[in-house]
Amino acid sequence: MDSTATEHAPVPPLNLAANFAELRDELLAEINELAASGMYILGPRTEAFEQNLARFAGAKFGLGVSSGTDALLCAMMALDIGPGDEVILPTFTFFATAGTVHRLGATPVFVDIRPDTYNTDVDQVAEKITPRTRAVVPVHLYGQAMAMRPLFDVVNRHGIAVIEDAAQAIGARIPDYPEHTAGAIGTLGALSFYPTKNLGAMGDAGAILTNDAKLLERCRKIRIHGSGHTYHHDMVGGNFRIDALQAVVLDIKLRRIEAWNTARRTVADRYRALLTEAGLVPEHLTLPHVAGQPDTHVYHQFILRATRRDDLLKHLRDQKIGAGVYYPVPLHQQKCFEHLGYKAGDLPQSERAAAEVLALPIYPELTEAQQARVVAAIRGFYASA
Numbered sequence: 001m002d003s004t005a006t007e008h009a010p011v012p013p014l015n016l017a018a019n020f021a022e023l024r025d026e027l028l029a030e031i032n033e034l035a036a037s038g039m040y041i042l043g044p045r046t047e048a049f050e051q052n053l054a055r056f057a058g059a060k061f062g063l064g065v066s067s068g069t070d071a072l073l074c075a076m077m078a079l080d081i082g083p084g085d086e087v088i089l090p091t092f093t094f095f096a097t098a099g100t101v102h103r104l105g106a107t108p109v110f111v112d113i114r115p116d117t118y119n120t121d122v123d124q125v126a127e128k129i130t131p132r133t134r135a136v137v138p139v140h141l142y143g144q145a146m147a148m149r150p151l152f153d154v155v156n157r158h159g160i161a162v163i164e165d166a167a168q169a170i171g172a173r174i175p176d177y178p179e180h181t182a183g184a185i186g187t188l189g190a191l192s193f194y195p196t197k198n199l200g201a202m203g204d205a206g207a208i209l210t211n212d213a214k215l216l217e218r219c220r221k222i223r224i225h226g227s228g229h230t231y232h233h234d235m236v237g238g239n240f241r242i243d244a245l246q247a248v249v250l251d252i253k254l255r256r257i258e259a260w261n262t263a264r265r266t267v268a269d270r271y272r273a274l275l276t277e278a279g280l281v282p283e284h285l286t287l288p289h290v291a292g293q294p295d296t297h298v299y300h301q302f303i304l305r306a307t308r309r310d311d312l313l314k315h316l317r318d319q320k321i322g323a324g325v326y327y328p329v330p331l332h333q334q335k336c337f338e339h340l341g342y343k344a345g346d347l348p349q350s351e352r353a354a355a356e357v358l359a360l361p362i363y364p365e366l367t368e369a370q371q372a373r374v375v376a377a378i379r380g381f382y383a384s385a
């Protein structure tokens with residue numbers, strides 16, 4: 001490629017083809033073996049992955065399920081959350097965190113985020129606890145694990161469960177529990193292996209983490225329609241099974257996740273340096289804030305706050321740069337939750353973040369030249385303003 005082609009080459013939001021190319025032979029060999037075995041759902045390869053995952057995360061148990069959404073749903077079902085119950089969660093997160101609460105007939109109670117880390121504001125959790133509160137779902141947003149002790153201090157005296165939504169944060173060390181990674185310290189934790197996640201399947205998949213053997217067994221039953229023995233149902237569950245194919249893929253990728261997360265941190269550091277050198281910080285951009293050690297953030301997303309965010313987003317997309325906004329509308333302002341009665345201004349940090357945040361492309365394979373292109377495009381935008 002000549003330099004003009006490189007200068008104008010698209011920078012996609014992720015590069016799953018490159019990720020596949022790196023592992024092609026290994027993946028195809030194991031997929032081949034699995035295909036020949038005929039064991040397509042759960043089975044020994046799934047159990048091996050579950051054990052490796054739990055060991056990696058610093059949890060006693062792991063359970064593969066059909067998606068991150070189903071991990072949350074199954075965890076809530078295992079705690080018998082239902083009508084009349086309240087579940088506290090941040091409004092600034094992916095929809096599934098609240099959608100699962102609603103689907104069980106319980107009420108999502110929204111709290112705000114911390115403006116620096118975008119993680120759940122624990123002081124607000126304390127304020128929103130009522131006799132109906134059954135669980136809190138802290139979200140380790142964008143890949144940054146939040147400190148958990150302050151939350152446990154708030155909920156433990158009330159006997160309230162903690163379901164960690166670690167969908168975006170596999171491998172992020174919990175700042176005040178460094179032996180554990182996100183999802184491995186709450187009552188239950190949910191992981192997503194949606195293909196764009198740091199550990200991505202070749203389709204939908206997720207996992208539950210827990211240190212509680214009884215809850216593990218409840219989740220295991222709920223995963224197969226509440227059945228301990230085939231066609232005998234102690235309770236009502238769902239079909240939350242993981243495909244063995246996904247477990248095989250994930251098990252292979254799990255061996256690389258530490259290296260990939262480190263590579264993401266390198267990419268993030270380079271963005272920090274380039275954006276600062278370009279004179280864009282702090283006048284136009286605010287860089288991500290890491291509250292703990294570097295390994296508490298695995299940069300599922302590299303999130304800036306930007307002045308004139310929407311115009312900048314359009315400019316980057318026009319230049320074929322895969323920037324995005326996660327999330328443009330906080331959950332308390334979603335149409336489907338209108339009946340809960342929130343109004344504009346109720347959760348101001350989330351509303352402000354929704355208007356200001358911008359995600360730049362980040363993945364282990366992103367090159368220095370691509371990053372330079374992204375930064376040049378941002379500089380060009382503000383220079384012409």
Ligand SMILES: Cc1ncc(COP(=O)(O)O)c(C=O)c1O
Pocket residue numbers: 067068069070093094096097139165167168191192193194204205206
């Ligand atoms: C914070 C959060 N929670 C839950 C989910 C749901 O995961 P999945 O897409 O695997 O159902 C996601 C993923 O998209 C997420 O980012």
